[in-house]
Amino acid sequence: MPLKNSVAVITGAGSGIGRSVSLKLSEKGMLVVLVDYDKKGGEETLHLVKENGGEGILIQADVSKGSDVERYVSKTIEEFGRIDVFFNNAGVLGIPSLLADYSEETFDRIIAVNLKGSFLGLKYVLKVMEEQQSGVIINTASTAGVQSTPFLGGYSASKHGVVGLTKTAAAEYGPKGIRINAICPGGVVTNMTKDMDMSDPVQNGPLGRPASPDEIANVVCFLVSDEASYMNGSIVTIDGGLTA
Template identity: 40%
Template sequence: MKLKDKVAIITGAASGMGKAEALTFAREGAKIIVADINFSGAEEVAQLISAEGGRALAIQVDICQNSDIKQLVTHTLNQFGRIDILVNNAGIFDHYKTSLETNESEWDKIININLKGPYMATNAVLPTMLDRGEGTIINIASVAGLVAGKGGAAYTASKHAVIGYTKHLASAYASQGIRVNAICPGTIITPLVKDIINNIPVENIPAKRFGQQEEVAELAVFLASNQANFVHGAAIPIDGGFTIQ
């Protein structure tokens, strides 16, 4: 098992890629904190993990609320004693809205969840990781953080910023035992894109197919494992070749 006895917090883990990451991490031996604003969904994922013989704790979290984030860390430390891995997975999409189509409240919501959320969660777990001299943070960005045209104005801006934040964290904390990397999924079949998937031309993807949630989860497992000990500050596309064109 690649993550045996590791303790992992995964935000947005009640569905989509977060759920796949939680299940896959658990199968690799990690103890999982299933963090999501959707508590019933988080409980269902925790029950699935328990049914497979793993250990999981569901916690309701609004990642934009500092009090929720503090409670998340406190509950995790009380339950498992440490935090080895943080996956900043929670995020929302803007359905390709241009700047003029995006009102201020929509902009703020996207930036808060996609960028402020990872910042707040990271700052909450970093002190305990630094005290132990080790820890791994994985930010789920997007190919929209590498190129334009895979999201709207707010989403594209937020994911570019997540990649920049990832690189800053890696530069600032690598010497203190903290590894930080970003995953940049292309079009992955998830509930987040279920309403638009039929309008996305698969012909634009060299692999001629969309990605699966489990493929992203397996990449996250690698980055969280000791096999990736020399990987710092990377922004890795998993997109069927979309960004090489």
């Protein structure tokens, strides 16, 4: 699939990894549909896309609501007629806490955005891609989805769920010409992690530092390209060796 003039939908596009992926895919000639609950952040990303000569639109949406997800998918089809790439990325972290002290409200919100939001994105985008008989989906999981992560129980549970959704979807839709993989970043310097101590070399793994959003985005760009044409159902860690 040539990336130029293909259509990419990116959730969580208003900051961090989502913004970096949006810019890099746009630089490769893709038409980008930026989805974010934070309208201001989304507008900033869209401005950067256009400033760099790219083309795209912004759709404000809450990924945990089925009606919002259905709307951003239908608006994409109305505007561009297809979806070639879906970066199913939006997520929230929550305040670190022991499990017994985790509030039910916090747990519900994390599951709603990270897990239900990923499910809803798959549900509606897969229908479009199945009709096309083509497409690439990258889900954002986390190292918290493949190993224990003390004090982030809700987040870890949600990301383990994203890994499970990825493997299931890849098995179901690979025969239909759709590739589905997940990335598992370790620590990344973003707005979501700004209140966390990112300087602990032990928590950062052998490289001793967190990643930049661009370092994650580079892997996403590879996974959506034809160079990764035989990758399906892969759970790709990008963590500096943290889970090695």
